[in-house]
Amino acid sequence: MTLPLFGIADSCEGFAREPSRIVVRLKSPDTEPCDDSDFSLVKSTVDLIRSIEGKHHSIFVVGDSLDTPVSPSLFNRVISLPAKFDYLDTGDILGIHIPTKKFRTLFRRSSRHNSFLVTERCNNYCLMCSQPPKDIDDNWILSEIKRSLPLIPKSTPTLTFTGGEPLSDWTDFIGVIADCRDLLPNTAIQVLTNGRAFANSTIVDAWKAIGHRSLIAAIPVYAAVDYLHDYVVQAKGAFDETILGILKLKDRGQRVEVRVVLHAHTAPIIAETSRWIARNLPFVDHVALMGMENTGFALANEKSLWIDPIDYRESLCEGVQTLAAIGMNVSVYNLPLCVLERSIWPYAVQSISDWKNGYVEECTKCIERSRCSGLFTSGRPRQSRGISAIR
Numbered sequence: 001m002t003l004p005l006f007g008i009a010d011s012c013e014g015f016a017r018e019p020s021r022i023v024v025r026l027k028s029p030d031t032e033p034c035d036d037s038d039f040s041l042v043k044s045t046v047d048l049i050r051s052i053e054g055k056h057h058s059i060f061v062v063g064d065s066l067d068t069p070v071s072p073s074l075f076n077r078v079i080s081l082p083a084k085f086d087y088l089d090t091g092d093i094l095g096i097h098i099p100t101k102k103f104r105t106l107f108r109r110s111s112r113h114n115s116f117l118v119t120e121r122c123n124n125y126c127l128m129c130s131q132p133p134k135d136i137d138d139n140w141i142l143s144e145i146k147r148s149l150p151l152i153p154k155s156t157p158t159l160t161f162t163g164g165e166p167l168s169d170w171t172d173f174i175g176v177i178a179d180c181r182d183l184l185p186n187t188a189i190q191v192l193t194n195g196r197a198f199a200n201s202t203i204v205d206a207w208k209a210i211g212h213r214s215l216i217a218a219i220p221v222y223a224a225v226d227y228l229h230d231y232v233v234q235a236k237g238a239f240d241e242t243i244l245g246i247l248k249l250k251d252r253g254q255r256v257e258v259r260v261v262l263h264a265h266t267a268p269i270i271a272e273t274s275r276w277i278a279r280n281l282p283f284v285d286h287v288a289l290m291g292m293e294n295t296g297f298a299l300a301n302e303k304s305l306w307i308d309p310i311d312y313r314e315s316l317c318e319g320v321q322t323l324a325a326i327g328m329n330v331s332v333y334n335l336p337l338c339v340l341e342r343s344i345w346p347y348a349v350q351s352i353s354d355w356k357n358g359y360v361e362e363c364t365k366c367i368e369r370s371r372c373s374g375l376f377t378s379g380r381p382r383q384s385r386g387i388s389a390i391r
């Protein structure tokens, strides 16, 4: 099951004098609201009674298990969602567009994989993009993120910002990272960017000037040669800008992760690409070699992109060993243990976000299940013929 992270509310009442976009944080009925964004989470009649006793003026009803309809006189604001969003819990944060009742779950307190989509715009057009770019005015998303950050617990270990290209509106986005530095000083921040913006010295200097203690730019490099990388990202000149961006970041002492998504254009040459990274970018902080999520553009281009991971396991093993041999911090993401050479299991990470992560029947017989990344449940999952329980 993939968790539904967006949808349309059944009703939003009491918002006549509010802005059209609001941010909501869910609170326990027993906890006093401390911000105008706080709504008491109601999943039962008992929760409703506790919300009245707890002097909540705003409630967030999930499901239809209430014995009686909510009287409009009891609360100033009432939002109701269908039962399929029952996973929502206290501390979770949502963004809601009141006129259309459309909402998105922005933050789940219990998740280790919270990521904010910054924009749908991008100057790449990658063959396998999981979030196909749209040329639209969506700068409001940054405002929504800015409103959300003060509501996030200071104990949150990590946050990821993704897109589109997060640096599309780079001045506003740098402001968001500066807010993270001030509001969430102990939270590690990862930004998934195509890195091209950092070819501009003004932008990379502004990035450095934030002075964040735990900030990393995760940047894809798909091949050792420019024309292959440019083909994968469908943008001529992108390779040169991306590599220049990485060099400028490292020149200024910033942390960089290089990512390679593995599909039919990149996986067969991963040993060669890894050798190139080892020789030319040995100073980056981390390299992640990643199985592809079969969603977004990857579905449209499935015939040219799909390759069974079992068919590139040897070249992947060679790539990992090449990087490890120079002392690189290297990881394998999104690939189950049973399709990997056993020698590179120590590099495999349970990296698939919890809301789109699953296992198949075969996994119930596997002794490595608790350490295995499992599979993507999103899009149109493809299963390797190498999936086989480890006994």
Ligand code: SF4
Pocket (backbone or CB within 6 Å): 336, 337, 338, 339, 359, 360, 362, 363, 366, 367, 368, 369, 370, 372, 373, 374, 375, 387, 388, 389, 390
């Ligand atoms: S059988 Fe399932 S749990 Fe075991 S390694 Fe393969 S995918 Fe992972």
